[in-house]
Amino acid sequence: MSVKIDKKITGFAVKNEADDAAKAAEAEAAAAKEIEHMHENVGRPDVLIGSTYKIKPPMSDHALYITINDIVLNPDTDHEMRRPYEIFLNSKNMDYFQWVVALTRVISAVFRKGGDVTFLVEEMKNVFDPKGGYFKPGGRFMPSLVAEMGYAIETHMKTIGLLQSEDMSEHQRQILDEKRDEYLEKKGETAKDGDFPESAQLCMKCHTKAVILMDGCMTCLNCGDSKCG
Structure with missing residues (x-):
């Protein structure tokens, strides 16, 4: 596409991609400075x-x-x-x-x-x-x-999103629930929904009494931690 110049050329400059990148970085840094982060001088609002x-x-x-x-x-x-x-x-x-x-x-x-x-x-x-x-x-x-x-x-x-939850997938949760029911039936035990077998052992990872012998391996029904990996 051609552009017709009607006025007298008084000067020119070669466009530099590095300069454009530097200007963009400066603009981004300036915007970041305007973002307020938590610090000890932040005043307490009237309502929290x-x-x-x-x-x-x-x-x-x-x-x-x-x-x-x-x-x-x-x-x-x-x-x-x-x-x-x-x-x-x-x-x-x-x-x-x-x-x-x-x-x-x-x-x-x-x-x-x-x-x-x-x-x-x-x-x-x-x-x-x-x-x-x-x-x-x-x-x-x-x-x-x-x-x-x-x-x-x-x-x-x-x-509030400051920490991320490490929740299991629905598929993993379903498998553990099925194994829990199988264990209860095998041992002749009963437990309320969401509770774990009374004979379960303490999990050293999530500190919940939910570790049972499942498929030949000690497995936690709460967090899924297993000695077999």
Whole structure:
């Protein structure tokens, strides 16, 4: 296609693809700087979105309620994100008062610091009570009350997209459910829907009492972990 030039040429330049790429990179970097990320100087809005989780440890007569409030960064843009901002714990059991207040303040400070705060989950889940843990309904073992709080925070982080769920496919879940029913029939045991056989052993991966001998191999009916690979 030819282009007719009616005006006098006063100058010219050769188009450079490298320069175009550099300009595009600069524009992208400038746009990235405008994206607000979580940091300790982010001011607290008047309204935060929150979720409350209830846990009931067997050693307490009262439940413990964990409330996590989130801040929304870059609202109404393609970069909108929810990040945990603060955490509160409440219970009628005053035995926990001192360490609950201390723990919530430390966790909230970590949330507001920004960066990758997901490490809190594993740190808390690996806290073991020297007096021994406890089993929750369904067979999941909790090594401590702090660990159960860690599981609650993990659930919340998955809900807001900060952590990714490692869910099994429907096909894998169906196979494990069929093997569970076969095992119950063979052993003459009964279990409620979603529960695991009473004779099942503790899985060291997901800490759930759901490991049975399946097809000659110890397999977890909850997470699918198998000694046979």
